Amino acid sequence: MDYVIASTYNNYIEAHLAMGNLQSESINCWLKDENTVTIDPILTNAVGGIKLMVAQPQIGRALDILKNTKKEYQQQHPCPHCGSTNVEYVSTPKKASNWLGTLINLLLGIGAPLPVDKVHHCFDCGYEYEAQ
Known part of the structure; x- marks a missing residue:
């Protein structure tokens, strides 16, 4: 049986939620590159x-x-x-702490990136807000 990509994810939690949702509807699916991304998140973009x-x-x-x-x-x-529903939960590069953490990781040669802050972003008005 041939399989095609339905969606991609940056973390295994979102991926498993989506897969579980599809499997509950009797859709035959599986996750590709889950172990690679989970073990070494730096490779997320590469794979x-x-x-x-x-x-x-x-x-x-x-x-x-x-x-x-x-x-x-x-x-x-x-x-x-x-009031728009054109909203997604995204990583925000705007906070100084995200840039500072990245810089420190580069200077110290630390492999794993620091956690990045995530916010809800409205694509209609550009407003960003924390989850309630």
Whole structure:
């Protein structure tokens, strides 16, 4: 059976939640490159993240489920500034602590990056806010 990429993830928690959601709907799927990204997060970009692989005949239904799940999440977290649901939970490079941590890691030769702050970002008005 042929498998195709339905979505990619930067961490195994989000990937497993999505996979579990699809499996609960009897969709045949698995995670590719999960171990590589989990063991060495620096390789995330090199391997393209954790890939949620879905059986070719079920890809349309799987994409619909993932899209609906994302839409439900966005409706639960509307932008408090403009009310838009065009919102995603993203890493923020704006905080000085994120840049300082990266610089220290480079100077000291530490392999693992420091945790990056994440915020909800509204793509309509540009407002960023912490999760409630």
